[in-house]
Amino acid sequence: MIKYLTVLILSVACHALMSDIYHEAHADSGPRAFYESHQHFAGLYETAHEPIIIGLIARADIIYFERLTTGDMRFMDNTDTENEFRYSPTRNVTDLTEGRIKFHTDASGQVDSLTWIDGADSYHIARRSPGQSEEVQFANGTQASLHGTLVCPDGDGPHPAVVVIPQADRTDLWDVGMWLHSRDLAVLYYDQRNSAGGLSTGEAVSGGYQDQQQTYAGDVEAAIRFLQTRAEIDAARIGIIGWSGGGLTGAFVAGSIPELAFYVNIAGDASPGFEQASHMFISRLMREGFSDADVADGRHLVNLHFGVAEGRVSWNKYQAEIERVRDTDWYQYLSNRYSIPYTREDGVREIGRYQAEWPPERVYGRIAAVPTLGVFFEFDHSSSPSSPGHFHQSLHSAGNGNYAIAIIPDTHHGGFVLNGQGYRFDTSTLRRRSPLLIDTVIEWVERQVVPAASSIRSTE
Numbered sequence: 001m002i003k004y005l006t007v008l009i010l011s012v013a014c015h016a017l018m019s020d021i022y023h024e025a026h027a028d029s030g031p032r033a034f035y036e037s038h039q040h041f042a043g044l045y046e047t048a049h050e051p052i053i054i055g056l057i058a059r060a061d062i063i064y065f066e067r068l069t070t071g072d073m074r075f076m077d078n079t080d081t082e083n084e085f086r087y088s089p090t091r092n093v094t095d096l097t098e099g100r101i102k103f104h105t106d107a108s109g110q111v112d113s114l115t116w117i118d119g120a121d122s123y124h125i126a127r128r129s130p131g132q133s134e135e136v137q138f139a140n141g142t143q144a145s146l147h148g149t150l151v152c153p154d155g156d157g158p159h160p161a162v163v164v165i166p167q168a169d170r171t172d173l174w175d176v177g178m179w180l181h182s183r184d185l186a187v188l189y190y191d192q193r194n195s196a197g198g199l200s201t202g203e204a205v206s207g208g209y210q211d212q213q214q215t216y217a218g219d220v221e222a223a224i225r226f227l228q229t230r231a232e233i234d235a236a237r238i239g240i241i242g243w244s245g246g247g248l249t250g251a252f253v254a255g256s257i258p259e260l261a262f263y264v265n266i267a268g269d270a271s272p273g274f275e276q277a278s279h280m281f282i283s284r285l286m287r288e289g290f291s292d293a294d295v296a297d298g299r300h301l302v303n304l305h306f307g308v309a310e311g312r313v314s315w316n317k318y319q320a321e322i323e324r325v326r327d328t329d330w331y332q333y334l335s336n337r338y339s340i341p342y343t344r345e346d347g348v349r350e351i352g353r354y355q356a357e358w359p360p361e362r363v364y365g366r367i368a369a370v371p372t373l374g375v376f377f378e379f380d381h382s383s384s385p386s387s388p389g390h391f392h393q394s395l396h397s398a399g400n401g402n403y404a405i406a407i408i409p410d411t412h413h414g415g416f417v418l419n420g421q422g423y424r425f426d427t428s429t430l431r432r433r434s435p436l437l438i439d440t441v442i443e444w445v446e447r448q449v450v451p452a453a454s455s456i457r458s459t460e
Helices: 017-026 031-038 174-181 209-228 245-256 275-287 292-310 315-325 329-337 345-356 360-366 387-398 435-449
Strands: 002-004 043-046 051-057 062-067 073-078 084-087 099-105 111-117 123-128 132-140 144-152 159-164 186-190 233-243 262-266 372-377 403-408
Touching (some): 031 051, 043 111, 043 174, 051 111, 051 174, 132 186, 132 209, 144 209, 159 174, 174 233, 186 209, 209 233, 233 245, 245 262, 245 360, 262 435, 275 292, 275 329, 292 329, 292 345, 315 329, 360 387, 372 435, 387 403
Parallel strands (some): 159 186, 159 233, 233 262, 262 372, 372 403
Antiparallel strands (some): 043 051, 051 062, 062 073, 073 084, 084 099, 099 111, 111 123, 132 144, 144 186
């Protein structure tokens, strides 16, 4: 039976993330070098009152902190003092100072604590949580050699574990893995094959978007098999978590490995046809500040645009509308950023045929046995508002008796609180992820792995 969590907002029609505005500016700055010079800071720390995560977004040269109780997140800059960073009042603005964080090392030179000096010059000491971190390597047959980091709680275990599905290097969703590590789960992060700055290698991934995610799912399955060989991991309590495209990747895995302990899909779109792309185009116009009239005109063109691919709109009607709006600013924005306009009618038809082959039920509708949580956001510009409903219908049709759907109010694709800005949000004002998001994921996963099931370890 479906469980709708109390955070549901049904009015929204029953979605890379935090570093999108930094990606281009830092693409050539050496993500691997940044990772190697900053990874010793990353981890879970505990004050007397709350956990604090220090994480990296290596592909964007970002080090950040995140507070689990409030969701506050800030990107940090070095100061003139060794091992000290400052942070600003909002996440993306770095030219002001709200507070500072200084890291301290033990006698062996390992970072073991930090001092947090907030805007009121109040000092907080946070000790690094005990645990063990190990660089690991595993293979997906002959297709890929995958490198990552396994973070385990203290003690012999066996521990429940989660595989964090990357869309780039292992620092993707570092904080999300730490959410679960704070409840004593082991966490496996790894570099997506051939990602910039990562160490994983493998055959090039080709084909359409869904085909690519299906290929990456094989790497996730290899990560699960690797964890099943580890003495400190309970093979009966291994789950997966992915965000956006990683959420879709996870659906392929959950449909293939019914003995998974859990599957969490955060903002992985589940809408059919071109609903996701249509919504993304239009919500981006709103985010860029175009007027309601421009957005309405854009919606009409986008409907024709994808209507051609679906065979319900004639090519000539589509071309006539393009001529009418070609000189508008909103059209120039869409055509410069996205695949508008289509230029070959035969190619468009082929796109439509491919998309029709991938209804949500083909992927999500195969998850019949794995406990599943779908998390969606009220103002997600990258996932259609219809996605939660299709997610529900697919799992219901599969006969899955243990799934829940949460729609987090007043949030965008990165899960950040928008303070009533809706789709027209300003990234410079963002301060925190929704604590409701963090609590929902942590508490639901904890219910799946506690109490411990008996462990039957793989012999492969």
